[in-house]
Structure formats: C-alpha cells, structure tokens
Amino acid sequence: MTASGGLVLPDPDRRAPGRGAHLHPSIECFDLAVRRKAFPRAFKVPGPLDVTGLRDYVAQRDK
Numbered sequence: 001m002t003a004s005g006g007l008v009l010p011d012p013d014r015r016a017p018g019r020g021a022h023l024h025p026s027i028e029c030f031d032l033a034v035r036r037k038a039f040p041r042a043f044k045v046p047g048p049l050d051v052t053g054l055r056d057y058v059a060q061r062d063k
Helices: 027-035 038-043 052-061
Strands: 002-004 007-009
Touching: 002 038, 007 052, 027 038, 027 052
Parallel strands: none
Antiparallel strands: 002 007
C-alpha cells in the first residue's frame, strides 16, 4: 500500500512511487492498524489518512 494525497491506496504490484507499507490482507489486521493509528506513522505523515479505499480492497481479498 502507499499514501498519496491523504489517501491510503492498495499497491498490489509494489510499483507506486514513494514510501510503502505492508499489511496482512485481513480485516482483523486492518482494523487493528486503524485503532493503533499505524497508517500515519508508517507513512510518516502528520494527521489522519483516508483508508476507505484500502478497507474495501482488504475486504475483497479477505473473502
């Protein structure tokens, strides 16, 4: 996954420019990362990030 313009986006090919982060493709890991506010820390950005697109992607992969 990668962060761009305040959004956290899936990057399954690991080719997007910039800082990337890894997340297990399960809803449990995603929810834990949100509760711990791990996304801003992983991408070293101040403030909250929109993770709705990533949540949808993880939900589809977790089925």
